[in-house]
Amino acid sequence: MRSAKKLLCLLLCAAALALTLSGCHGGRQTIAFDLPDTFDDSREYEITFWAKNDTNKQQTNVYEKAIADFEKLYPNIHITLRLYTDYGRIYNDVITNLSTNTTPNVCITYPDHIATYLTGEDTVVPLDSLFENKKYGFGGSELRFDGPSRDEMIDKVLDECAISGTHYAIPYMRSTEALYVNVDMLRSLGYELPEIVTWNFIWEAAEKAAVKNPDGTYAVNGQKTMLPFIYKSTDNMMIQMLRQKGADYSTAAGDVLLFNDETRALLEEIAGHVKTGSFSTFKISSYPANFLNAGQCLFAVDSTAGASWMGTNATHSDISKDQLVDFEIAVRPIPQFDPDNPQMISQGPSMCVFNKSDPQEVLASWLFAQFMLTNDVQLGYAKTEGYVPVTKKAQESEAYQDYLSRSGEDNDLYYSVKLDATKLLLDNIDKTFVTPVFNGSASVRDAAGQLIENVSLAVLRKQYSKAYMDRLFGDVKSLYRLDQIQSDGTMTKQALGPLPAMSKGLIAAIAAVWVGIGVYLIVDRIKQRKFKQNAY
Amino acid sequence: MKKLIAVLLVAVLAFAFAACGGKTKEEPATGAEPASNAAQPATDAAAALTEEASQADLVIDASNIMTHEEFLAAPMQSPVTVETYVQAKQSWWEGKGTFYTQAKDGAYFLYEMPCTQEEYDLLTEGTQIIVTGYKAEWSGEIEITEAKFEIVEDGDTYIADATDVTAMLGTDELAAHMNEKVSFKGMTVEASKDGNGNEAAFLYKYDGSGQDGDDLYFQVSKDGQTYTFTVESYLTGAGTDVYEAVKALKVGDVIDMDGFLYWYNGANPHITAVSAAA
Numbered sequence: 001m002r003s004a005k006k007l008l009c010l011l012l013c014a015a016a017l018a019l020t021l022s023g024c025h026g027g028r029q030t031i032a033f034d035l036p037d038t039f040d041d042s043r044e045y046e047i048t049f050w051a052k053n054d055t056n057k058q059q060t061n062v063y064e065k066a067i068a069d070f071e072k073l074y075p076n077i078h079i080t081l082r083l084y085t086d087y088g089r090i091y092n093d094v095i096t097n098l099s100t101n102t103t104p105n106v107c108i109t110y111p112d113h114i115a116t117y118l119t120g121e122d123t124v125v126p127l128d129s130l131f132e133n134k135k136y137g138f139g140g141s142e143l144r145f146d147g148p149s150r151d152e153m154i155d156k157v158l159d160e161c162a163i164s165g166t167h168y169a170i171p172y173m174r175s176t177e178a179l180y181v182n183v184d185m186l187r188s189l190g191y192e193l194p195e196i197v198t199w200n201f202i203w204e205a206a207e208k209a210a211v212k213n214p215d216g217t218y219a220v221n222g223q224k225t226m227l228p229f230i231y232k233s234t235d236n237m238m239i240q241m242l243r244q245k246g247a248d249y250s251t252a253a254g255d256v257l258l259f260n261d262e263t264r265a266l267l268e269e270i271a272g273h274v275k276t277g278s279f280s281t282f283k284i285s286s287y288p289a290n291f292l293n294a295g296q297c298l299f300a301v302d303s304t305a306g307a308s309w310m311g312t313n314a315t316h317s318d319i320s321k322d323q324l325v326d327f328e329i330a331v332r333p334i335p336q337f338d339p340d341n342p343q344m345i346s347q348g349p350s351m352c353v354f355n356k357s358d359p360q361e362v363l364a365s366w367l368f369a370q371f372m373l374t375n376d377v378q379l380g381y382a383k384t385e386g387y388v389p390v391t392k393k394a395q396e397s398e399a400y401q402d403y404l405s406r407s408g409e410d411n412d413l414y415y416s417v418k419l420d421a422t423k424l425l426l427d428n429i430d431k432t433f434v435t436p437v438f439n440g441s442a443s444v445r446d447a448a449g450q451l452i453e454n455v456s457l458a459v460l461r462k463q464y465s466k467a468y469m470d471r472l473f474g475d476v477k478s479l480y481r482l483d484q485i486q487s488d489g490t491m492t493k494q495a496l497g498p499l500p501a502m503s504k505g506l507i508a509a510i511a512a513v514w515v516g517i518g519v520y521l522i523v524d525r526i527k528q529r530k531f532k533q534n535a536y
Numbered sequence: 537m538k539k540l541i542a543v544l545l546v547a548v549l550a551f552a553f554a555a556c557g558g559k560t561k562e563e564p565a566t567g568a569e570p571a572s573n574a575a576q577p578a579t580d581a582a583a584a585l586t587e588e589a590s591q592a593d594l595v596i597d598a599s600n601i602m603t604h605e606e607f608l609a610a611p612m613q614s615p616v617t618v619e620t621y622v623q624a625k626q627s628w629w630e631g632k633g634t635f636y637t638q639a640k641d642g643a644y645f646l647y648e649m650p651c652t653q654e655e656y657d658l659l660t661e662g663t664q665i666i667v668t669g670y671k672a673e674w675s676g677e678i679e680i681t682e683a684k685f686e687i688v689e690d691g692d693t694y695i696a697d698a699t700d701v702t703a704m705l706g707t708d709e710l711a712a713h714m715n716e717k718v719s720f721k722g723m724t725v726e727a728s729k730d731g732n733g734n735e736a737a738f739l740y741k742y743d744g745s746g747q748d749g750d751d752l753y754f755q756v757s758k759d760g761q762t763y764t765f766t767v768e769s770y771l772t773g774a775g776t777d778v779y780e781a782v783k784a785l786k787v788g789d790v791i792d793m794d795g796f797l798y799w800y801n802g803a804n805p806h807i808t809a810v811s812a813a814a
Contacts, residue, residue: 057743284674285674318675461614
């Protein structure tokens with residue numbers, strides 16, 4: 001009987017330990033996605049789709065039409081669209097909802113963000129087996145739409161969605177950055193615009209454009225405001241400058257190499273141009289298009305997906321008509337250090353599928369995500385801005401080729417600046433690159449831009465000094481916790497912060513119980529010995 | 537003793553089961569109303585460095601308070617210190633709050649001022665504060681960024697009366713009232729065209745590309761001139777009186793409005809109240 005009690009006690013202790021340890025693991029219920037053999041269309045599915053648009057009604061039209069068309073083909077799948085205009089907001093909201101398993105089913109995203117989502121277990125569905133599935137994969141026999149086959153996907157673009165060799169997303173659209181130039185203003189400064197613009201050219205002309213008249217107006221435009229060179233995404237600016245220089249940034253293994261001498265030299269160069277008033281950023285001033293279109297900017301770098309905002313006849317405008325000036329605009333690749341070897345970033349939205357406990361729901365999500373690669377959707381969305389479709393099927397289609405050939409027919413669908421920006425990417429797709437993706441790579445990207453923003457502000461605030469620069473790398477590293485990224489791309493334990501009070505309480509309770517059990521066993525053993533001794 | 541052990545074991549089991557329990561039915565948190573206690577990605581730090589680095593150099597000096605005139609004369613990106621009163625605030629987000637404030641001689645827009653949720657809650661309408669930050673301009677909007685603040689102990693309260701600026705619309709005089717609490721009288725709702733060319737009394741986002749909960753844009757006219765006004769969703773979002781009132785507007789309605797004279801490439805008032813013209 002006594003042995004049975006001991007056994008029961010041990011079993012209870014083991015069960016308690018096992019359950020406490022498993023409890024510490026977390027509360028999520030999702031298991032790895034297992035692709036069903038057949039899609040069960042006898043059931044109803046509610047799929048949420050978090051999408052990004054550029055505050056562009058045509059883009060929301062494309063999303064809404066895509067959903068309506070898809071629901072006609074799959075009446076049992078119901079898509080709820082939530083619109084965002086900012087990738088960062090989507091990222092923040094996904095992070096928020098990961099812990100409660102209330103992520104959307106399908107989400108527009110960037111691979112850098114997915115790398116963070118993947119810190120949770122079985123959060124984002126690996127798509128390789130879905131790609132190859134004969135029924136529901138690319139060109140699958142059971143699809144109710146004419147999607148691209150695997151061969152019709154563009155490998156370079158598709159592979160941008162792979163993390164450590166596994167595809168966690170499919171591309172949706174691609175863009176790059178472009179240099180938008182006020183050609184009239186450039187000529188008035190005595191320059192002709194080359195096909196490939198170098199950084200030296202940019203800085204030299206921008207300095208000339210920053211010259212003021214004695215009355216405080218700018219000589220080049222006669223206005224009180226002039227920002228000769230303005231850059232929208234300083235993240236991209238630093239990343240591309242380093243790439244063009246062949247300088248370090250990061251590695252696929254997660255080594256953060258951004259903080260190097262080349263970066264510092266670039267920052268010091270940029271600081272000099274901030275000081276003369278020839279350079280500013282979107283965060284400090286505003287949208288580049290606003291200044292360019294008001295004749296207050298010579299060079300503007302923004303996404304090709306912002307092309308419809310650029311120019312006197314831009315389809316979209318944030319400034320009033322009386323502020324617009326008439327000028328000749330040209331689109332060029334971003335400035336280069338080596339014009340013989342131009343390099344530019346590949347960007348643009350991708351789509352991931354979040355895992356759910358119901359594999360049929362995941363399959364329904366995948367069907368919808370794949371539907372977004374059909375020609376109607378691809379062409380519809382690409383035409384809204386300087387985006388490029390991500391499938392050969394769409395790019396080579398007669399409809400797309402016709403669209404490209406009609407540049408300038410109007411200032412809306414065929415707006416010449418938008419089509420020039422589109423062609424810029426199509427002509428340079430082999431010169432595009434992406435940065436390595438790992439958990440923390442999104443922070444490295446943010447830090448790259450923050451360095452430029454901080455140095456620019458430091459100059460404007462008269463805080464710029466050698467001592468400031470000596471401090472800068474350490475401050476930014478610490479702020480973005482980049483000193484806590486290990487070489488395999490994971491974050492060290494410090495990054496997780498202190499244990500919550502609940503966890504501390506639980507651990508203390510477990511420790512107390514085990515101490516109690518130990519004390520009890522010792523006391524019991526002593527009592528037994530005494531009992532036996534007395535018995536003898 | 538055995539009983540005690542048993543109780544402790546049960547307690548541990550209960551803890552363990554509680555820890556196993558997942559929150560599977562919670563509503564998704566979305567961008568419309570930020571979840572204040574959400575897990576924060578590393579990008580949260582994006583704007584914070586500048587604050588940390590520059591704030592280290594900023595000290596609130598109550599003996600060196602500027603008048604509004606001195607504030608306007610200060611160079612961009614220079615440190616400024618003002619005494620002002622909270623009039624309204626946008627929602628708290630990631631350790632920051634954006635405030636519409638006004639003193640008796642002028643108004644100050646405090647953009648993304650670092651504060652805790654508790655501090656944000658204390659900054660109610662009329663609260664007197666001293667603010668030190670950097671003067672900045674973004675698309676014409678003059679504001680104070682990366683600010684530090686302190687609530688004036690035993691300070692008074694001041695809730696500004698709205699200044700009627702209807703007659704100043706379209707004039708240079710209007711900019712002198714930037715960020716102030718203002719009113720507009722007897723303005724007529726005009727049709728806005730969305731990105732599809734359809735006409736409506738208001739749009740979700742400037743071209744109709746948004747959804748319920750996003751900023752509302754609508755156009756109103758006076759004396760043949762038309763102006764674009766906004767209901768800023770972080771200030772007065774879906775469900776607030778003004779948000780619903782604007783959604784109920786019809787082209788041709790003649791209305792009075794209160795709001796704050798925000799600026800984005802020109803006057804872009806953030807409207808806080810709408811009523812039929814008196």
